[in-house]
Structures are given as structure tokens and as C-alpha cells.
Amino acid sequence: MNIQEYISSGIIEMVVLGLASQKDREEFEQLCIRYPELVAARNAFEEKLEDIYTQHSSTIVLPVGLRQSLMEATSTTSHNQTKPTNVITMENANRPVRRTNWLAVASVILLIAAAYFAYQFHSQNEALKKSNAELQQRADSTDAILNQILAEQKVFKDSNVTVVSMEGTKIAPRSSANVYWDSTNSSVFLVVKNMPKLPNDQQYQLWALIDGKPKDLGVFDSDQEKLILKMNNTQKAEAFAITIEKRGGNPSPTLEKMQSLGKTKAPL
Template identity: 30%
Template sequence: MDIEKYIASGILELYVAGLLSEKENSEVHGYAMQFPEIKAEIEAIENAVLAVSKTVSPGLDADNFEQITSRMGKVVDMRPKTPARKSAWPSYLGWAASLLLAVGLVWIYLENNQLKSEIEVISSEKESLEERMIDIRNEVANTEEILNELRDQNVAVVALGGQTVSPESYAKAYWNKEAQKVYIDAQGLPEPPPGYAYQVWSLKLDPLTPTSIGLLDDFANNDKRLFELPNPNESEAFGITLEPEGGSETPTLEQLYTLGAVAS
């Protein structure tokens, strides 16, 4: 049984108001004895009804009844002695008023619960939006920081053109020799197949000496395709090869995707 759904259905409010059939009353009573959550909710509704009832009570003093009866004793009874037939309408009207009050209280209770639920949803959405705004601010700040580094006058921009295995591929290396790091813009590289990763090499050309400076990890989840790698080497060129995950000791030249020389 879905207790929360049962509580939210409104049947407990009708139970407290006395608007259910005998069979339905027995069913609700049985559930209340079986599930503490339902019993607690019934008690909460009853308390709410009592609280509202107190607010609309006339609030007479305790000795008002005695004052009224003493005054009535001084009034001469001018009515005929024959007993008059008592009308049942006051009783009916009293029951009708009680029923309307109970229905009104149930409606107020349901509306209050609905309002609470809507407030909780709005609060949750507000928190989610605030978190997203914080993430966006952080992303913007990080992007601005990277752009400032790329625009540094000490940064050498190296275009890496496509090679035999993938002529349409391209990339760019932004090398800051003083900071000993390089940014690789890999927007022009296809996503590597499962089990493989791109590896970046710093090259000395004479004689040809490759030195690995790192992998382009988590390529698929990097939307900007911008990677920062350390490079303490005296690089004369940069190349990117496709290697098994974890990288290789030496570049697989048959899988050389891009290559570019540093301008002298």
C-alpha cells in the first residue's frame, strides 16, 4: 500500500468530517490501527479542526450562564400553559451548519497542503537554478582565465595539420614556454574509438626525438575540447597520435593524426 498516496487522497479529511459511509469509516479505522503514519495524520487533522473551532468560538466567561439564568427568573412567563409542539428545524439547521463547517475545514486543510507542496517545488527549483547559476559563473570565470592565458604575448601558436591516417583532422597548440605548459585545442579531432586515447608529443627534429607530454583524457566529456598539459621541453614541433588507453612509450607513427612545427 502506498501510504503517502493514500494520505494525499483526501479521504482522511472526509473521515474526520464524518462524510464517509460506515464501510469506508471501518476501512480507514483499520488502516489507522495498522499504519502509524495514517493514525498520526488523522490526529493532525483533528487537532487542526479543533484549533480552527477555538478561533471562531464566542469565548464567553464561565459565569455568563448563571447571569443569564438569574435574569430569566425575573421575566414573567406570558406563554400559554399548554405545551407547544417543538420544531425540529433548529436541530436540522445545527447539523447543517456543523456539516458546512466540517466541509469548509477539510477544504482549507487540503488547500493548505497543496500550497505547501507548491512552495516546496518552487523552493527546490530555486535552489537548482541557483546551483546552475554558480556553475555558469565558474565556467565563465574559468573560460576568461584560459582566454587571458592564450592571449599572452609569450604564447606561441602552433597549427597542427592532418596526416595520412586522417587528413581532415587538425588541432592547435598554444605553448607558453615561460609557464612551461601548453594548451591543446583538439576541436578538429574525431572522438577516439573505445579503448584508445590521443597522446601529445613534444618533438626535437634533429635527430627526431619524441617526448610524451600527456594524454587528452576524458575526450568525449570535454565539450570545449581544450586540454592543458605540462611542457618543460625545448619543443621544435608537436604531434598527436592515437594510442591504447594509458598511452605508449613511443609514438605509433601509423596513427599520427596531426603534426606541426614551432615557428623559429
């Protein structure tokens, strides 16, 4: 007999796991007496099963409830070893007595592996759901920006809209913004081009100058997400000005903190 071919046939795995026929088990037992290498191969396979069982039963991180179930399964397996089924007991000079129910051990290994992959799949599925939610949020944000751009373009292209370019003052030469004013319906839109960020207790305030008197058109922050800001309406305006005021605005402008100014060309 070519013992290496016999070992490679899978008979060792079948016998150890209790899956071989009675005739094959008896033949295997007789051959173990004659071939020490067959005994060594069998021992190697059993040690491999032991290693897999030990490693995976202690190192895989599983939910508490699932780990408890596996521990109970392992405990049941150990208890059942006192009355093993399909167990080969061979006693000879080359073979120590083994009474391990390897089929039960292999079943627990498969159970651990299946539970592990199920847990991994669940974790990956939850991560995928979170990723999809983030993508949806980005898509919604992008849609909002696109809608804002479309609204902005509509305002820009309206023939009734007067564009007022607001230049920086001596105290804020780099400050700039554009006012888009439709005198026919009194709508006022503001596009901030360059306005430094202010402390949390301060805001910018837009004013319309009418017959030399200021009219409050609302407050805004320089770091707002909107590309174009809808301000309060005004039907008349000789000029528009931006000042720095306390958060929430003031009833009258602080002229020494005027940041930018722009005169209109529209008739009053």
C-alpha cells in the same frame, strides 16, 4: 412579501448552516409552509453542500496522514449528527425531515479545502526550491565557463606564448587543434578544434617531438567540457603531434594512428 428578494437575502444559507437567530429561524419555518419555492431553494442549497462534500472528500489526493485525519473528522461529524446542535427540524407536506448538521459538514468542507491548498502550496514550494537549485547549478556552470574563457584569453594574449597550428594528417585530414606553448615557463595548453569522438577504450594523446624523440604530454577526450586543456609541461619542442592510443595512454606513440601534426617556430 417578495419571496425572491427574501431568498436572495442569504437567509437560506444562514438557516441551513445554523447561523440565523431564533426569530429568523421561526419566520423561515413559517414561510416554508406558504412558499414552495422557498423549500425548493433550501433543498437546492443543501444538495449543493452534499455534492461539494462528496466530491472533495473522495477525489482530492492528499497525504495518507492528512487523509486519515479528515476521515476521522468526517466520522466525528457523522457521530455527532445523532445529537445535532443548531439544527432545524421542519415537518410539513412540502418538507421531508432532515437532521443533518450542515454547519459541521460545511466545516469539514472548509477543512478539506484548506488542507488541499496547503498541500498544493507545499508542493509548489518544493518545485520552486528544485527550480532554484537547477538555476543555481546553471549559474555555477556559466561562471566556470566564463572563468575558463578568461584564463584562455590570458594565455592567448601572452606575448611569450607560441601558437602551434596542428593540421590533420592523410589518415585524418579534418582533425585539427591548436597548441599554446609558453617556452619560458614550459606551460602547454591545447584547444581542440575538430577531433572525432573515440570509443570508450581509446583516447587522444599529445606528444612533443624533441631531437626526434617523442615526449608524452598527456591524454584527452574530444568531448571534454573544458574549452582549453592544460597538458604536461615541456621546455623544448620541435613539433607537437596527436595520436590515438588506448585509454590511459602509451609510453610511445602509435605513428600509424597520428591524427595531426604541427611544427613550432620557437628556437630550441
